[in-house]
Amino acid sequence: MRTASIARKTHETDISVEVNLDGCGTYDVSTGIGFLDHMIEQFSRHSLIDIRCRIVGDLHVDQHHTTEDSAIAIGQAIAQALGDKAGIGRYGSAYSPMDEALVRVALDISGRPYFVWKADFTQEKLGELDTELVEHWFHSIGQAVGITLHVELLYGTNNHHVCEAIFKGFARAMRSAVERDPRKGGAIPSTKGQLGG
Ligand SMILES: [Mn+2]
Numbered sequence: 672m673r674t675a676s677i678a679r680k681t682h683e684t685d686i687s688v689e690v691n692l693d694g695c696g697t698y699d700v701s702t703g704i705g706f707l708d709h710m711i712e713q714f715s716r717h718s719l720i721d722i723r724c725r726i727v728g729d730l731h732v733d734q735h736h737t738t739e740d741s742a743i744a745i746g747q748a749i750a751q752a753l754g755d756k757a758g759i760g761r762y763g764s765a766y767s768p769m770d771e772a773l774v775r776v777a778l779d780i781s782g783r784p785y786f787v788w789k790a791d792f793t794q795e796k797l798g799e800l801d802t803e804l805v806e807h808w809f810h811s812i813g814q815a816v817g818i819t820l821h822v823e824l825l826y827g828t829n830n831h832h833v834c835e836a837i838f839k840g841f842a843r844a845m846r847s848a849v850e851r852d853p854r855k856g857g858a859i860p861s862t863k864g865q866l867g868g
Pocket of ligand 1: 831
């Protein structure tokens with residue numbers, strides 16, 4: 672089982688995260704931001720990565736630190752659990768529809784973070800979550816794991832659908848990239864012999 676846990680306490684957040692890359696999509700998420708919980712739960716369910724994520728953050732300041740640190744800690748835990756990335760699919764992509772919205776996510780767990788984001792929201796909040804933090808969440812998790820990550824909203828009008836389609840698309844792409852392919856026989860999926868920049 673590829674598992675990892677992260678615990679970190681700063682003046683901004685007190686956070687503990689556990690992941691199991693070979694899980695079945697079970698989760699226990701509590702960030703203090705309901706909509707963010709809903710999205711991280713979608714990520715777990717559709718990636719099949721078990722995620723336990725509990726944060727007590729400085730929400731009296733704003734949601735920035737809590738949202739950012741959830742992405743960093745989950746990302747660090749995934750990176751730790753991936754280890755040398757032997758035998759993984761490495762690449763993943765998904766077209767992710769939700770009613771009228773269609774999102775495309777393509778990613779490479781290359782060890783070289785790169786981030787392309789082409790998605791805009793037309794309202795400032797989803798539940799109580801500031802929508803500008805959605806882009807930041809993906810930027811942060813991509814940096815922490817070491818992912819070349821492209822996210823594009825092709826079309827869509829309902830902000831909840833757009834956001835959920837992005838998280839679910841990311842989840843399904845991550846499932847393909849993280850899963851071990853038995854045909855690879857434990858080889859590092861790079862002719863360079865390592866994935867890490
Ligand atoms: Mn929903």
